[in-house]
Amino acid sequence: MNILVVSPVLPYGPCDGDRIRIFNIVKQLKERGKHRLFLVSFIKSGEEKHLAELSGYYDAVETVKISKTEIYINAFKSVFRLIPLNTGSYENHEMEKAVKTAVEKYKIDHVFTYRLRCAQFTEKLDIPKSIDLVDSLGLYMERSLKYESNPLYRAYYAMDRGRVLKCERKTAGKFNAVFINSDEDGRYIGSGNIITAPNGADIKRVKPKKTGCFTVGFFGNIKYRPNFDGVMWFLKNVWKKLANSDKNIKLVIAGAGGGKAGKFPPESRVEVKGFVKEIDALVASWDASVVPVRFGAGRQNKIMQSWANMTPVVATSFSAAGVCGRDGYNLLIADSTEEFTEKVLRLKNDRALGRRLKNNGTATLKKYFDWKKTGGLINTAIKKTIIQEEEK
Numbered sequence: 001m002n003i004l005v006v007s008p009v010l011p012y013g014p015c016d017g018d019r020i021r022i023f024n025i026v027k028q029l030k031e032r033g034k035h036r037l038f039l040v041s042f043i044k045s046g047e048e049k050h051l052a053e054l055s056g057y058y059d060a061v062e063t064v065k066i067s068k069t070e071i072y073i074n075a076f077k078s079v080f081r082l083i084p085l086n087t088g089s090y091e092n093h094e095m096e097k098a099v100k101t102a103v104e105k106y107k108i109d110h111v112f113t114y115r116l117r118c119a120q121f122t123e124k125l126d127i128p129k130s131i132d133l134v135d136s137l138g139l140y141m142e143r144s145l146k147y148e149s150n151p152l153y154r155a156y157y158a159m160d161r162g163r164v165l166k167c168e169r170k171t172a173g174k175f176n177a178v179f180i181n182s183d184e185d186g187r188y189i190g191s192g193n194i195i196t197a198p199n200g201a202d203i204k205r206v207k208p209k210k211t212g213c214f215t216v217g218f219f220g221n222i223k224y225r226p227n228f229d230g231v232m233w234f235l236k237n238v239w240k241k242l243a244n245s246d247k248n249i250k251l252v253i254a255g256a257g258g259g260k261a262g263k264f265p266p267e268s269r270v271e272v273k274g275f276v277k278e279i280d281a282l283v284a285s286w287d288a289s290v291v292p293v294r295f296g297a298g299r300q301n302k303i304m305q306s307w308a309n310m311t312p313v314v315a316t317s318f319s320a321a322g323v324c325g326r327d328g329y330n331l332l333i334a335d336s337t338e339e340f341t342e343k344v345l346r347l348k349n350d351r352a353l354g355r356r357l358k359n360n361g362t363a364t365l366k367k368y369f370d371w372k373k374t375g376g377l378i379n380t381a382i383k384k385t386i387i388q389e390e391e392k
Helices: 017-033 047-053 068-083 093-105 116-121 138-146 151-172 184-189 224-247 258-261 279-285 301-308 317-321 335-349 351-368 370-392
Strands: 001-008 036-043 058-067 110-114 127-136 177-180 194-196 212-218 247-252 270-274 288-291 313-315
Touching: 001 017, 001 093, 001 116, 001 194, 017 036, 017 127, 036 093, 047 058, 058 093, 110 116, 110 335, 110 370, 116 127, 116 151, 127 151, 138 151, 138 184, 138 301, 151 184, 151 288, 177 184, 184 194, 184 212, 194 370, 212 224, 212 279, 212 301, 224 288, 224 335, 247 279, 258 270, 279 301, 288 301, 288 335, 301 313, 301 351, 313 317, 313 335
Parallel strands: 001 036, 001 110, 036 058, 110 127, 127 177, 177 194, 212 247, 212 288, 247 270, 288 313
Antiparallel strands: none
């Protein structure tokens, strides 16, 4: 089968949440389905160096350049056109033309669209098609309003939430199959042929390099508002208590968006690393991974990746809910300053507890969050759209 993948991000490797998902889905389609895959993707300046890495997964790659300036201008125009900024900011005639050309040139049997913002380029195609919405942006905005303090972001969420939800529901009805990361996001959209296809994580075999100091770590894109909110809350509230209560403990913060590090309050024994390419080795070296994320959508990849690296986790109840987290079984749940402080210190003083959480976390991964299972589910759904089309 010839499958065209249409993406708003260049899927050159698993370096952030967006690319982790599409990279692994495409990998599974290639390995399990034995399909011929073709890619049409937006590309930003400086990403050309990654094109060679795509050759092992795609038979052909077509790219369309897009700049931040273009995205911002389109977003501004969208405000007055009463369309979601998320989709309006990516309007692009070159991309629309590139998709139509690829469908004809490569004799495409099925189009796999990644993210809501790319639906505008594929929803009118008269061939079997699916879309991976990943998360509900409308649900994300609704939750963000409860915590967001920045007035500009609050105004954006309040203005765009209704538009986005309407667009998500309308879009879901135009595709033969709609994939979503979590059941809750699917229920929120509530229309279309929605199939839950959860993220996964591969069990790592990284040999950790432990230090003498008990190391607590957080990783994730700091530019992502839920991550920034969580880290700031942890630093201002939890870390002060932890640092004062035990001198043999340190905090490591890793992730893209290091420019925001200047906004972190100055604290002792805190190391801000910025983007780390070999993140698995770093996470495996920690004694505890903290996930103080209080809102968002989908599932917390950082919990699954911590489990994959055999690192025990302390997380908010919101973060734990999306990954089948159970307090005391595969992680520790904490929502208040006192709970986070107490449970991190409990891990420090009870290594047997840490081992139990790590083992059960790995078992949870294998049972519920396996990329091979997700890939098989998506592959089956795509084949079904072809069969349904042939039976018409």
